[in-house]
Amino acid sequence: MTSTxxxxxxxxxxxxxxxxxxxxxxxxxxxxxxxxxxxxxxxxLAAGGLSRLIHRLAVAPFILLPVLYAVLLPHQAKELLLExxxxxxxxxxxxxxxxxxxxxxxxxxxxxxxxxxxxxxHHASTFLMFVTVAASGFVLWFGVGRLGPDGHALTAMIxxxxxxxxxxxxxxxxxxxxxxxxxxxxxxxxxTEQYARMEHLKWFEALAAPVAVAAAPASTxxxxxxxxxxxxxxx
Amino acid sequence: MAxxxxxxxxxxxxxxxxACVVACxxxxxxxxxxxxxxxxxxxxxxxPDFWGSFAHQRCFHxxxxxxxxVCPTGTLSKWNGLTVVEPEKCSACxxxxxxxxxxxxxxxxxxxxxxxxxxxxxxxxxPVPDTQVAQTLKDGHIPWCVQTCxxxxxxxxxxxxxxxxxxxxxxxxxxxxxxxxxxxxxQLGGLGLLMVLLDEPSVYGLPVDxxxxxxxxxxxxxxxxxxxxxxxxxxxxxxxxxxVARRQHALEKAELHAAAAxxxxxxxxxxxxxxxxxxx
Numbered sequence: 001m002t003s004t005x006x007x008x009x010x011x012x013x014x015x016x017x018x019x020x021x022x023x024x025x026x027x028x029x030x031x032x033x034x035x036x037x038x039x040x041x042x043x044x045l046a047a048g049g050l051s052r053l054i055h056r057l058a059v060a061p062f063i064l065l066p067v068l069y070a071v072l073l074p075h076q077a078k079e080l081l082l083e084x085x086x087x088x089x090x091x092x093x094x095x096x097x098x099x100x101x102x103x104x105x106x107x108x109x110x111x112x113x114x115x116x117x118x119x120x121x122h123h124a125s126t127f128l129m130f131v132t133v134a135a136s137g138f139v140l141w142f143g144v145g146r147l148g149p150d151g152h153a154l155t156a157m158i159x160x161x162x163x164x165x166x167x168x169x170x171x172x173x174x175x176x177x178x179x180x181x182x183x184x185x186x187x188x189x190x191x192t193e194q195y196a197r198m199e200h201l202k203w204f205e206a207l208a209a210p211v212a213v214a215a216a217p218a219s220t221x222x223x224x225x226x227x228x229x230x231x232x233x234x235x
Numbered sequence: 236m237a238x239x240x241x242x243x244x245x246x247x248x249x250x251x252x253x254a255c256v257v258a259c260x261x262x263x264x265x266x267x268x269x270x271x272x273x274x275x276x277x278x279x280x281x282x283p284d285f286w287g288s289f290a291h292q293r294c295f296h297x298x299x300x301x302x303x304x305v306c307p308t309g310t311l312s313k314w315n316g317l318t319v320v321e322p323e324k325c326s327a328c329x330x331x332x333x334x335x336x337x338x339x340x341x342x343x344x345x346x347x348x349x350x351x352x353x354x355x356x357x358x359x360x361x362p363v364p365d366t367q368v369a370q371t372l373k374d375g376h377i378p379w380c381v382q383t384c385x386x387x388x389x390x391x392x393x394x395x396x397x398x399x400x401x402x403x404x405x406x407x408x409x410x411x412x413x414x415x416x417x418x419x420x421x422q423l424g425g426l427g428l429l430m431v432l433l434d435e436p437s438v439y440g441l442p443v444d445x446x447x448x449x450x451x452x453x454x455x456x457x458x459x460x461x462x463x464x465x466x467x468x469x470x471x472x473x474x475x476x477x478x479v480a481r482r483q484h485a486l487e488k489a490e491l492h493a494a495a496a497x498x499x500x501x502x503x504x505x506x507x508x509x510x511x512x513x514x515x
Contacts, residue, residue: 036307036326037307037308037326037328038307038459038462039463040307040309043307043308043309043324046307046308046324046326046328047323047324047325047326048323048325048326048345049326049327049345051326052326052327102476102480103476103479103483104479104480104481104482104483104484104485104487105483105484105487106484106487107487144328144329144330144332144333144342145329145332145333145341145342146333147333148333149301149333149335149336149447149448149450149451150448150449150450151333152330152333152334152451153334153448153450153451153453153454153455154450154454156454156458157450157453157454157458160454160459160462161458161462163462164461164465164466167466167469168465168466168469171466171469171470171473172469172473175473175476175477178477179477179480179481179484180484194488194491
């Protein structure tokens with residue numbers, strides 16, 4: 001039990017935040033140094049191999065992200081991986097409400113666990129495209145001159161499309177973060193209780209359960225079937 | 236109308252002496268081990284009944300050059316029919332080495348290395364377009380390989396003139412070599428190196444109909460612009476949606492506050508408590 005400001009819920013450990021920001025930094029550097037070969041106004045960055053050097057230096061932290069996660073937080077890494085590829089009825093129901101959620105409405109959302117259905121899709125796609133972007137990148141790096149016209153173009157297409165996918169995911173990720181004021185989770189590690197209730201009710205209740213033990217088992221049964229976020233469980 | 240310059244190479248006249256290779260290396264001050272021209276022997280059959288010729292591997296200065304199309308920095312470009320290099324722009328990405336159907340450009344000392352028709356020494360800028368270079372050509376610029384060739388197999392000049400000459404040579408040669416032909420008239424927008432062959436192109440290791448690879452066109456004409464476009468569209472769309480969604484979210488939060496105030500029976504959210512997240 002960490003005692004800080006009231007109404008705050010711990011969401012991410014320091015190591016998770018570290019890994020997140022290393023990922024953000026290395027991805028953005030890779031994105032913009034890579035754009036030098038795609039977007040003519042940035043071509044000057046490529047002259048003399050500057051952007052290539054930057055791109056290859058940034059590969060190291062990027063490629064080490066899963067290793068870092070597995071070493072620092074093996075348990076959480078495994079859980080994140082499993083959770084991201086496991087979908088329940090609540091997740092399907094969540095997708096039905098997604099249009100409203102995208103436009104700022106959480107009312108009527110089925111209760112979600114630590115990561116909601118959209119985040120599961122986000123993480124799962126990120127895992128897959130991390131693999132394709134890294135694999136195609138290494139083929140382009142070490143295979144240059146030996147790939148032939150078709151091999152080179154196909155590998156480059158896989159690389160570009162993976163980056164397209166990752167960029168769109170990142171844009172959506174940033175969008176939801178700022179829409180629902182969730183940035184603090186990755187800065188201080190804490191989110192507001194209101195946010196936790198609105199978006200991750202199942203997770204929040206699981207967290208609150210040990211605290212609520214004294215207040216009778218009623219607290220769990222009291223959870224409204226509709227899961228309206230307006231109903232706080234008994235503390 | 237700019238002149239379209241080209242080389243021509245008559246393989247009936249070539250004696251395989253390698254003088255062009257050496258003159259090119261010396262004249263262009265190429266670093267040791269680098270060369271723009273490779274001449275190799277072709278021998279078919281067995282003595283006493285055999286036939287020999289020479290295969291030249293060197294830049295064809297393609298009219299529609301795949302290396303120029305693939306180059307992301309503008310290092311390679313077309314200038315009056317020639318495929319020229321601006322070395323200071325090169326990132327040594329090596330895309331051209333994979334795109335070329337003739338396996339010509341290579342990366343040496345962190346930069347692309349290929350024939351520029353002696354329009355600039357390695358390491359110097361080839362200004363494109365540049366009136367001085369244009370004047371040089373008008374004054375009868377002759378690349379080193381052409382100057383050196385002892386058997387007049389190599390020529391340099393106006394492509395139309397060279398093509399007419401080459402066709403005349405082929406017509407004369409066909410009496411002895413029925414399969415003699417001009418290589419490069421139409422391939423890839425017309426090659427900037429016209430070869431007088433004595434036999435099928437395949438005998439010389441040349442593709443009959445080299446094409447810019449379909450995958451490369453798809454990648455550059457579709458995948459790249461679509462990737463950039465969709466990313467920008469996603470960013471723009473979400474940026475615009477954000478303001479709408481933020482207002483909705485603020486309204487919802489206000490509703491929640493109102494509901495909480497209207498329901499004094501429900502206990503207020505845990506006051507002085509922070510919940511430790513479970514991460515397992």
